[in-house]
Amino acid sequence: MRLARFSTVRARLLALLFAIALPIACVTALAVATAYRSITNAIEASQLQAADDFAVRTRVWYRGALRSLLSFGTAMSASKLSAEACGQAGQATLVEVKGFSAILLRMADGRSCAASRDPAIQAGDLAKAADRMGSLPRVPAWGGQELADARYGQISLGNSRFLVVHASNPDPAPGNLRDGLLLVDPGVLDNVFDLGNGSQGMEVALVSRASGVVASRGAGDDTSWLPEDNNNIPARGGRWEGRSRSGETRAYVARAVADPDFYVIAGFDDARERAARIQFAVLLLAPLITLGLLGAVYLRALEKHCLRWLRSIEAAARTRPAGATSRALVADDMPSDMRSVAEAFNTMVDEQEVRQRRLQTALDDNRFLVRELHHRVKNSLQVVQSYIGLSKRDYQSEARLALADAECRVHVLSAAYRFTLADGEMQPVRVDLFLEDVVTMISNLIRSRDQSVVSRIETEAVLSVDRIIPLGFVVADVASRVLRSTPGVSVTVLVHDIDADTIEIALEADRDIPFREPPRLFAGLLSQIQAVQSAEAEGRVLGRWRVKHEG
Template identity: 65%
Template sequence: MRLARFPTVRGRLLALLVAIALPIACLTALAAVTTYRTVVAAIELSQSRTADDFAVRTRVWHRGALRALVASGSLIAKDGIAGAECGAAVAETLLRIPGYQAVRIVLADGRTCFASVDPALTEASVAALAAQQASLPRSPTRTRIQLPPARFDQVNIGGAERLVTQVRMETDAALREAMLLADPDLLDQVFELGGTSDGVNVALVSRGEAVIMHRREPNPDDLSWLPEADRFPVEDGRWEARSRGGQMRAYAARLVTAPDLYVVASFGNAPERAARMQFLALLIAPILTLILLCLVYLRAIDRHCVHWLRGIEATARARSTEPHARAVIAPDMPSDIRSVAEAFNTMIDEQEVRQRRLQTALDDNRFLVRELHHRVKNSLQVVQSYIGLTKRDYRDEARLALADAETRVHVLSAAYRFTLADGEMQPVRVDLFVEDVVTMITNLIRTRDQWVASRLDTDATLSVDRIIPLGFLVVDVASRVLRSTPGVSLTIIVRDIDETTLEVALEADRDIAPSAPPKMFAGLVAQIEAVQSAQPEGRRLGSWRIRHVS
């Protein structure tokens, strides 16, 4: 991961935390899902094995009954006894075996041996049952020691349910057929669930889903746990279905003897619920831990890193309004951030020292500049006074030349006077400066029959570097006209064109023949950054537009 993509310290630390926590969360989720699937598979396997266990118990019982029937029938056939003598001997044997109710044996020669300990089981009814069972499919035994195919069933005969075990001997020369009728209660121990069944219910079901034997705790007679469906998916021994009581339950079925005697087991959903809770605990607890870790980590970043960095940033930004602001240095600050804060404060202290030194030097420089300008202004006034005194000793052209020079010196003196009016260098108002220049032209250059006026309509200001050449330009044009045209009246017009442009124009009261300006005139126009908007023509002596900052 390229942490440089994140601009802030907080973002980079958070990205690093996510880069660490995300794989851990994925591995935790994978482990939780794997564990859940393993536990569910173990539960399903346990349920299937439970059904297998009860099926094996039932098969063992039936095979035991089949072996007892085959052994007793073979013994009777070997002795060759039949009729009443045989029945009396077999009846005595039945009395010694609880649960065995009737036996019917048919020898190879057709003679029968019948015995019953239940008066409801007569020889005729048992013979009819034997004929009925003989027409039904056999159940072969699936063991390495083969037993003859037999028929296991439950029937209602003599007003009660009976377990039937019937065998037909196809290859035996002495015994043809044998049948045993037993009490269903003999399977009671086979279906004993034990003290902790954990919601397990088991039943032995025959053709038509008749329940031969079942167990359920705590209510043994309740059959509402059996599935609603009439057919069980015996090939896939486990499934989920709705019970007769309307609840979803897990079932497992195993065929005991073909084709229609099988064990059905039902299981509660407590193990699945426990597995789901375990899955949620394994999944959510680590993720919540990671989230809590992220929150604590972010809190720690904000409190022990970002908080102090923002304090230094706030101090730096407050320097513009609070010159003496310093970064806070607290005892609980991290040492590296404290070092940064101390270096920042040291830098501010050194900066303030440099600023004080610079300010002192600047004040001294301003004082020197102000003094220099005052000296220049005073010197100009001295020069102007000296020219004025000298002018008294001359007449005609010499006097006019000295007056012209005195006017130009006054332009310089007036410019410095206005720009230093408040003790500091500042822009000069054009209207005040032009008014002063017009007054000086009136006093120094014009004759008695001439007149100089001004029409000022502006609040613009210009720097001293531009106001001086503007004064020179006005004096130059006015001086050339006044010296060449007796009795002329001049008007100096200054007005605003727009917010950033003003226009300076000179007009006479009569048409004046234009004269070529001196070579320095173009330099004055360039220094003012002026653009001539009208050439001298007729009464108009010229106009210039000057851009300024309001």
């Protein structure tokens, strides 16, 4: 896994935890599912085995009963006893063998022998029952060679119900047993169907499709556990789930005892399957919940021992641009590597603050020196302006005008410094205030009585002192040249905004003025202003320029 794909520490550690926990969860789920399948297979196998055991017991008992019938019949046929003597011997046998209720033997030579413990059961009843059983299909051999053609079932004679064992020899020797019938009390199957210990949730019954339940154990006389429809029982037995007569869903296993309709059926509730499902859920969820709790504890520990310290350092770092003094938190329970980072950060902050204080002190000193320097320059300019003003009193004509022109330019410098230092700090100069002051000074120093200098300034733009000074020189130079060469002229200084970043400066006269090439210094002044000429000097227009400003 490429942890670099994740941007944060939390995401990378979570991805690492997930990469470790996911295979564990998958292996756990696979192991639990395999165990659950093994358990359910074992439950199904045990259910099949239980039904097989009861079927084998039943078959063994029936074969024993068949063997008893054949043994008695062989003994009677060999003894050549009369019917009366044979009946007495059969009666004695029935008394000795508990559970045998009646017996009928019919020899190949026509002799018959009948005995019954119930006086209500006569020899004719037994003969009819033997004929009815003889008409049924013989029971297939269970394994190996069968002792005789046998048939098993259940019949009712009188007011009683009996298990019946019928044996026949289709081609007997003269004097030998042709067929025999044995009636047995169903109670003898109680031992056969003994469920033993640990039989909760299991019921077993010997069932005949024709006559119903022959014998059952596990639920007393209650047969509501049997399948709702006996016709749905598989012909060859097997395991299936179906609805019982009481409406519950149960698992059933059927095993044939005597085909086609004499079989053992075992019913099982879902207690073991339910216990297996609960065990599956516990085994599956316990590791997953453990992994979830581990992840929660892991996140909590990550938050407590790592991320909150990182956030404190980040918060301290982010407060510094706002000018606040902040230090990263350093605590005793901090991890040593985090504490080392926090202490290094605090040391860096302390050193930075020391440097900032030193820089601020140096900056304040520089500002003070610059401010003092500009004040000295402004004062010196005022002294120069005053000296020129005093000196021009001693001159007339052209010399006086030249000194007035020089005084005007010195005033431009002095006014620029006065405006830029108005609040004690260097700041941009408003164009309108500065040019109004310059126009007033031109009017006072250079204009004669028949001339005029006016202004129409409509802007609030500002320029730095480095650009406002050349602008004042340009206006003073153009106005001075026109005023000195043209008597009675009137000059107008126009300033207005072109757009949010540009102003246009124009000088116009009230009459056409012959164009005169400006001195070379004029081009240098325009480049300092970064001005672009928008109209040539022609006629009444003395010049028009566009200037980008700071705001």
